[in-house]
Amino acid sequence: MPELPEVETVRRGLEQHLVGRQIVRVEVGRERVVRRTSPEALIAGLSGTTVVAAQRRGKYLLLPLDSGDTMMIHLRMSGQVLLAAGGAARPPHTHVVMYLDDGSEAWFVDPRTFGEVVVFDPDRVDVELPPVAQLGVDPIAESFERADLRRIIRSTSRALKPLLLDQQVIAGIGNIYADEILHRSRLRPDRSASTVDSRATNRLHEAIIDILTSAIEVGGSTLGDAQYVDLMGESGSYQDDHRVYGRAGERCLTCGRGWIRRTVSGGRSTHWCGVCQS
């Protein structure tokens, strides 16, 4: 579920509430969420350490510790990080509990258990956490300029949607925002990158930055199942601004003439307007 705007919202919450806190004690319920190492490795790596920063790379949360190691949390489809008062009742599927030095608790909750938590040595990220080492450019970094996107577009003939979803090219865009970005850019999701001229590439660049930053401003998108909430359990509201995602069969809100189609691309549902996107 969570894409860059949702993960960034969680990061901001962690920056405010977890940075500076010492993790006193850790419990691991379900081993699957620490499968990259082991419950023992996570407990040993976190216990007694203090979180010194809250960073994000694509959809990965990175929390450097005063030990020199870094905690990585990935929410995948259904993961949540929640902060709670000590002793508060835990929701089902709470797999990791971190007891903090102010008496509060941080929980990793994940019904589908696709998510994961791991402590790794950042100097060895390329061997301990290859997916993080191989991430592409961060689309909301100041350094992501038109020229960078032009280089990406010129480098391949792939279809735009799978290209935007490739974390090794651009890190953080997922299925919802890819559809919204392509619609704003008036580009078909199956359009080959090699046919996109520099004017359209500039539109795409602007749409990527504008949509992601607008979504961050309102705390991301929370769909009907409320699977995504921030650290405090609050929903985002960018779903109210979705113009294609989840609107299959409806009239296009932008051109007023086309209907939103739903097709499948690379196994992912894809929403787009056949009239305003070409």
Add this chain to the structure above:
DNA sequence: CGATCTACCTGATGGC
């Protein structure tokens, strides 16, 4: 290199 399929899990939803 790129496209497609499968798998990993649980829960919600809709049809019958």
Add this chain to the structure above:
DNA sequence: TGCCATCAGGTAGATC
């Protein structure tokens, strides 16, 4: 009410 099929924000690996 119950049962079954389908679908879901992500990623990794196999296959063609």
